[in-house]
Every structure is written in structure tokens, then in C-alpha cells.
Amino acid sequence: MTTEAIIMMIIGIGITWGGAALCLLKALKR
Amino acid sequence: MAEREQWGSRVGFIFAAVGSAIGLGNIWRFPYMAYENGGGAFLVPYIFAMLTAGIPFMVLEFGLGHRFRGSAPKVFASIDRRWEWVGWFQVLVAAVISVYYVAVIGWTISYTGFAFSQAWGSDPKGFFYGEFLGLTSGPLELGGLRPTIFAAVALAWGITWLACMTGVRKGIERAGKILMPVLFLMVLVLTVRVLSLDGAADGVNWLFKPDFSRLMDYKVWVAAYGQIFFSLSVGFSIMLAYSSYLPAKSDITNNAFMTVFINCGFSMMAGVMIFSVLGYMAAQQGVLVKDVVSGGVGLAFITIPMAINLMPMPVFFGTLFFLSLTMAGVSSHISIVEACIAAFMDKFGWSRSKTTNTLCLVGFAVSLVFCLGGGLYILDIVDHFVNNFGILGGALLEIFFISWLCRLDVVRQHVNRISDFAVGQWWDFSLRFLTVGMLGVLLISNFYGDIAANYSGYDLGPLLCYGWAVVLSCLVLSFVLRGRNGRAGFVMNNDNSIRR
Numbered sequence: 001m002t003t004e005a006i007i008m009m010i011i012g013i014g015i016t017w018g019g020a021a022l023c024l025l026k027a028l029k030r
Numbered sequence: 031m032a033e034r035e036q037w038g039s040r041v042g043f044i045f046a047a048v049g050s051a052i053g054l055g056n057i058w059r060f061p062y063m064a065y066e067n068g069g070g071a072f073l074v075p076y077i078f079a080m081l082t083a084g085i086p087f088m089v090l091e092f093g094l095g096h097r098f099r100g101s102a103p104k105v106f107a108s109i110d111r112r113w114e115w116v117g118w119f120q121v122l123v124a125a126v127i128s129v130y131y132v133a134v135i136g137w138t139i140s141y142t143g144f145a146f147s148q149a150w151g152s153d154p155k156g157f158f159y160g161e162f163l164g165l166t167s168g169p170l171e172l173g174g175l176r177p178t179i180f181a182a183v184a185l186a187w188g189i190t191w192l193a194c195m196t197g198v199r200k201g202i203e204r205a206g207k208i209l210m211p212v213l214f215l216m217v218l219v220l221t222v223r224v225l226s227l228d229g230a231a232d233g234v235n236w237l238f239k240p241d242f243s244r245l246m247d248y249k250v251w252v253a254a255y256g257q258i259f260f261s262l263s264v265g266f267s268i269m270l271a272y273s274s275y276l277p278a279k280s281d282i283t284n285n286a287f288m289t290v291f292i293n294c295g296f297s298m299m300a301g302v303m304i305f306s307v308l309g310y311m312a313a314q315q316g317v318l319v320k321d322v323v324s325g326g327v328g329l330a331f332i333t334i335p336m337a338i339n340l341m342p343m344p345v346f347f348g349t350l351f352f353l354s355l356t357m358a359g360v361s362s363h364i365s366i367v368e369a370c371i372a373a374f375m376d377k378f379g380w381s382r383s384k385t386t387n388t389l390c391l392v393g394f395a396v397s398l399v400f401c402l403g404g405g406l407y408i409l410d411i412v413d414h415f416v417n418n419f420g421i422l423g424g425a426l427l428e429i430f431f432i433s434w435l436c437r438l439d440v441v442r443q444h445v446n447r448i449s450d451f452a453v454g455q456w457w458d459f460s461l462r463f464l465t466v467g468m469l470g471v472l473l474i475s476n477f478y479g480d481i482a483a484n485y486s487g488y489d490l491g492p493l494l495c496y497g498w499a500v501v502l503s504c505l506v507l508s509f510v511l512r513g514r515n516g517r518a519g520f521v522m523n524n525d526n527s528i529r530r
Contacts, residue, residue, distance in 0.1 A: 001231050005238040008070025009302075012238070015077055016295035023288040026450055027040070027281065 034099055035198040037275050042199070044288060045206035047272055049361030050263045051293040052213070054134060054330075057355060060257060061301035062325025065237055067253050068244030075245065075254035080294050083468060084258040086460040087425075088286040089453060090432065091264055093445040095273030096282060098522060101372035102267035103511070104274075106428075108522040109436060110529060116427045118508035120267040121373040123420035126500060127266070128366045129393050130409045132190070133400035134327075135359040136182035137162075138352050141331065145338070145348025154335035164403040169411060169492040173403020180401045186360065187397065191390040193364045194371055197382060198275050202364055213357040216350050217299055223347070224306040233309020236319040237301050252475065255468040260417065262293060265425025268365045271372040283449040304329070311337040327406075330355060367393065379517030407488075408496050414485050415497035418476040420504060426469040433462040440528045 001009075037043040064072045098105045103117030140162070144150060150157040159165045166173040193201040224230055244250050263269060273282075305319070311333070312319045324333045338348045367389065374385045400409050432438060438458045446452035484493060 001235040002239055004240055005070055005235045008073055008240050009234065009238040009298075012070070012073040012077070013295065013298050016080075016291050016298055020288055020291035020295055023284050023291060027284055027288070030281070030450060 035275055036277050038199040038203055040281070040285070042203035042207060043272070043276060043280075044285060044292075045210040046202055046361075046365065047269065047285070047289045048292050048296075049206045049210050050268050050272065050365030051261065051289060051362075052210075052296050052358050053261070053263075053362035054138075054355060054359050055261050056293065056297045057300040057304065057358060058326050058329050060261065060297040061237060061304040062323065062329065063253055063257050064301060065305070065323055066325075067250045068241045069236065070238040070240035071242045071244050072250065072254060073238075073240075075251045076257065076294075079251075079255045079258040079468075080290060082460045083255055083465045084262050084264075084290045084294070085287055086453075086457050087259075087264045087429070087465060088262060088269065088290050089283055089445060089457065090429075090441065090461060091269035092273040092276075092282045092286045093441050094432070095270040096276050096280060096448075097441070097444050099274050100522075101271045101274060101369065101376045103373050104376040104520060104522075105270050106431075107512075107516075107520065109432075111521060113431055115508040115512040116424065116431060117267065117270075117373070118511040119420075119504055120265065120424040120428070121370055122504040122507055122511075123416055123424055124266045124268065124366050124369045125389075125393070126412065126416050126420065126504065128363060128370065129396040130400050130412055131359065131366065132183055132186045132363055132393070132397050133179065133405060133409060135186040135356060135363060136179050136401070137331065138355040138359055139182040139185060140178050141335075142349055142352040142356055145352050146345055148335070148339060148344055148348065150335045152339065154339075155332045158331045158335075159406075163406055165406055166404040169404055169407035169488060169496065171404050172399075173405075175398065176401050176403065176405075179405075180398070183397050183401055184394065186363065187390055187394045189360055190364050190367050191386060194368055194390070195383060195386045198368075202368055205364055206361060209357045209361045213354055213361070214296070216354045216357075217296070217303060220347065220350050220354065221299055221303040221306070224303055224310065227306065227310040227341070229309040229311075229313025230306035231309065232313065233305040233307070233319050234302055236309070236323070237305040252468070252472055256472055258294075259422065259425060259469070259472070261297065262290060263362070263365065265428055266421050267369040267373065267424075271369040272365065274372065278448075280448060281450045282445045283451055283453055307334065307337045311340060314340045377511070377514070377516040377520055379520075407492070410486065411488060411492060411496040412500055415480075415493075415501050418480070419473070419501045422469055422473045422476065423501075426466065426473055429461055429466050429469060433458070433466060435530060436528050437530055438462065 094105050098108045102120045103114050106117040107114035164173055164176055193205040308319055308322050312322050322333060334351060338344045341347050370389055371385045374380055375382060399405060442453060442457055484490060
């Protein structure tokens with residue numbers, strides 16, 4: 001895989017699943 | 031009057047909402063859309079659309095459903111009785127989707143069984159169109175009933191009936207709690223497995239390799255917004271109904287953010303899985319990935335079976351893949367039917383059992399059209415028109431009404447008052463300008479496209495009969511249902527603060 005493809009994959013998966021994880025953490029802390 | 035049903039837990043609601051949003055489109059539409067529109071570069075408009083339209087729309091629907099404690103017609107009627115028809119239009123669009131979507135679930139159920147023996151043999155294309163669908167020569171030649179599809183469609187309706195009949199907590203919530211974790215686990219296992227195959231990395235590279243020059247093309251941005259609207263189950267009464275079952279103290283914004291993030295994250299995961307398979311297939315055949323790429327029905331029922339034929343452990347991959355599609359489809363179908371059930375219960379005061387029995391029976395009867403030899407043509411036309419004009423039209427009417435003719439700030443204050451974190455004025459701006467604007471562009475460009483040329487080369491007769499007539503019937507019926515007298519308490523008369 002090219003470097004730019006890897007970066008885009010990490011950005012896409014990072015924002016979506018990272019966002020979901022942050023929301024989950026916030027919900028658990030409530 | 032009986033008290034409104036409620037979700038048993040927050041997790042139950044999230045699973046149900048995510049189950050509704052995640053459907054067949056996440057698996058077979060998103061990867062192809064991304065590939066076709068700049069690969070990794072598509073993620074820029076896609077994530078922008080997710081943040082500026084997907085999340086704001088989801089927050090709005092959760093907020094409205096929670097505040098007015100009702101399905102789409104009740105929400106609109108409670109704000110302004112004259113706009114109740116918009117709620118009914120959304121419900122009727124959902125009803126039409128429920129009758130053809132279940133046919134595709136019937137296909138995935140059948141293919142789960144076929145995967146045990148690779149019943150499609152060495153010619154998956156011939157098998158799908160010939161032996162399985164018995165495809166006729168055109169949409170006006172209906173053909174005979176396909177027994178395998180009929181049985182699978184009956185099973186799919188049976189599952190939905192059971193989930194809806196047993197109620198929000200015992201049926202829909204329980205189904206979500208089973209289907210979603212199993213679906214995620216299966217797709218995760220499949221993704222890890224296919225990533226280790228020869229050529230998989232090359233396939234994923236084709237998906238994520240960015241072509242940033244495409245970002246200058248407005249069509250790529252329109253495609254990204256379209257993908258977000260279609261994949262989130264917003265704008266056609268589902269999320270309004272689901273959020274109406276939330277308890278008074280509910281974290282609206284966090285629930286909405288989580289639902290959207292998980293839905294879009296699942297699409298990414300499915301994209302990696304699909305393109306790993308395509309990469310492997312291309313490597314085995316000695317061709318480029320672009321020569322084997324496809325989307326939609328062709329991808330699921332022709333390309334993937336071809337890839338399965340080439341795989342080690344084909345039974346493992348085949349059954350898990352089609353079972354995943356089935357689970358994604360069933361959880362969405364339950365939500366679509368529940369949105370219709372909630373509307374009739376709210377307006378006419380029918381019991382859950384009476385409403386579920388009536389709607390599922392009528393729905394099943396209409397679904398039989400899609401079990402005929404010509405069913406694929408009719409499904410294709412109805413799907414095109416209902417998606418491009420029904421869903422988008424209903425969503426645009428909703429957003430325009432709420433954001434321009436009502437006080438959006440009142441909804442925002444309601445949401446912020448009960449949520450863990452607040453949404454700012456960016457939320458109003460996104461809905462009033464970006465979402466309304468993009469929905470308008472999508473609707474106009476679709477309308478222009480269908481006026482300029484017949485969809486998919488079909489004759490005008492079938493397009494009028496199965497396409498325009500279905501959408502117009504939904505519109506006319508929505509006014510008829512609005513005109514019927516509802517039960518006492520259908521409209522909340524004590525809440526006028528949202529009106530301008």
C-alpha cells in the first residue's frame with residue numbers, strides 16, 4: 001500500500017471509530 | 031390512555047439506532063462510492079458531510095422524537111397540524127421501502143444457504159439472473175412466483191413481525207442486542223481473515239489511494255452528502271419513532287454522535303473487507319482491481335460469489351458474508367416497519383398487535399410482487415424513485431419546515447438541557463444552510479437527470495407505473511391520512527413554543 005493510502009485509511013478509521021470511542025468514554029463517565 | 035413504551039437501557043437504544051442505520055448500503059454502496067469518487071480523497075467530503083449534515087440531522091431527529099414523544103405524523107401535527115402530511119409522506123415512503131427491501135433480505139437469506147455448497151457453481155452471473163431470479167425480458171413481464179425467494183421473504187417478514195409484535199423493549203431492543211454485536215464480530219472476523227489473502231493490500235490501496243483533484247468536482251461532494259443521507263436512516267420517520275421511546279432523561283447529543291460515528295466507522299470496515307476480497311480476486315485472475323470492481327446487487331450476488339469460488343475455506347467466508355448482509359438488512363427492516371407501526375398506533379390508537387398484524391400482512395402481500403420473475407426490474411425502478419425523490423423530498427421538507435418555518439433554537443435548547451454536552455449555533459447553521467442546500471441540489475439534479483433521460487434505459491411506461499406513480503401515490507395518500515380524524519391526544523396542543 002502507498003503511504004498516502006495508509007494515511008487516508010488511518011484518518012477515516014481514526015475519526016469515525018475514535019469519535020465513537022470518545023462518545024462511549026463520555027457516556028461511561030456520566 | 032396507555033403510557034408510551036420505553037427502551038430498557040441506553041445500550042439497547044444505541045444498538046437499535048445503529049442497527050437501523052447500518053444496512054446493506056454500508057456494505058455494498060459505500061466502498062463503491064468511495065472508489066468511484068476519488069478513493070481516499072472521498073473521505074474529505076464524506077467526513078465533512080458527516081459532521082455538517084449527518085450528525086446535525088441525527089441530533090434534530092432524536093430531539094424532535096424525544097420532545098414530542100411520537101412518530102413522524104405526531105411530531106409534525108404537534109408543531110403545526112397543517113404539516114402533518116409531511117410525517118405521513120415519510121411513513122409511506124418507509125412503507126414502500128419495507129416491501130422491496132425485504133425481497134433483498136430474502137435473496138441474502140437464500141444465498142446464506144447457497145454458500146454451503148456454492149450452489150451458484152462456476153457461473154454466478156448466470157445462476158443469479160437465471161436459475162435464482164428467473165429474470166423475465168422486461169419490467170412489464172411479471173413472470174411466475176419464485177418459491178425459494180418467496181420462502182425467504184416469508185421468513186424475513188416473520189422475524190420482523192416477531193420483533194415488532196413483542197414490543198420495543200422485549201422485541202426490537204432484544205433483536206438489536208443480539209444482531210449488532212454478532213454482525214460486528216462477523217465483519218471483524220471476515221476483515222481480519224481476508225486481509226491476510228494475497229493481493230488484499232493492493233485492493234485496499236485502490237480504495238484509499240487519494241485522488242485529490244476530484245475534490246474540485248462538485249459531484250463528488252454531492253455524492254458524499256447523498257451517501258450520508260441514505261445511510262443514516264434520517265428523514266424518513268425511523269429515528270423520530272425510535273427516539274420517541276427514549277426516557278425523559280436521555281443524553282440526546284452523545285447518542286446521536288455515537289450512532290453516526292459507529293455507522294460511518296462500520297462503512298470503513300466494510301470497505302476494507304470488500305476491497306481486500308476484490309484485491310485477492312484480481313490477483314488470482316491476473317487482472318487489475320479496477321477490472322473487478324462493482325457495487326450494489328452485482329457486487330453481492332455476482333462478484334463476491336466469484337471471489338468465494340477462488341478462496342480457501344469458501345464455506346466459511348460465504349456463509350459469514352451473506353449472514354452479515356442478512357443481519358444488517360433485518361435490523362434495518364425492523365426499524366422501517368416499526369416507524370410505520372408507531373405512526374398508525376399514535377394516530378388511530380390501535381393496539382400494537384392489531385397494527386403489527388395488519389401492516390406485516392399487507393406488507394408481505396405486496397412484497398410478493400418482488401418474488402416474481404420480473405421482480406428485480408420493479409425493485410430497481412421503485413428503489414430509484416423512492417430513494418431519489420421520496421427520501422430526499424421528505425428529508426428536505428422536514429429540514430426546511432423545522433429550520434426555516436420553526437424555531438430551531440428551541441429544539442437546540444431542549445436538546446442541550448438534557449444532554450451531556452451541548453451543540454452550539456454551528457448546528458443551526460449546518461441545518462439551515464448546508465443541509466437544506468445540499469438536499470436541494472441533490473433533489474434538483476436527480477429530477478433533471480430523470481427528465482433528461484429514462485432511468486437505466488427503461489421504457490417510459492414502467493418508469494411512470496412503478497416509479498413516478500408510487501411516489502405520487504405516497505404524496506396523495508399522505509394528505510388522505512392527514513385528513514382522517516385521529517384519536518384524542520394524538521396532537522400535543524400544549525406545546526407551541528417551537529412555532530415561529
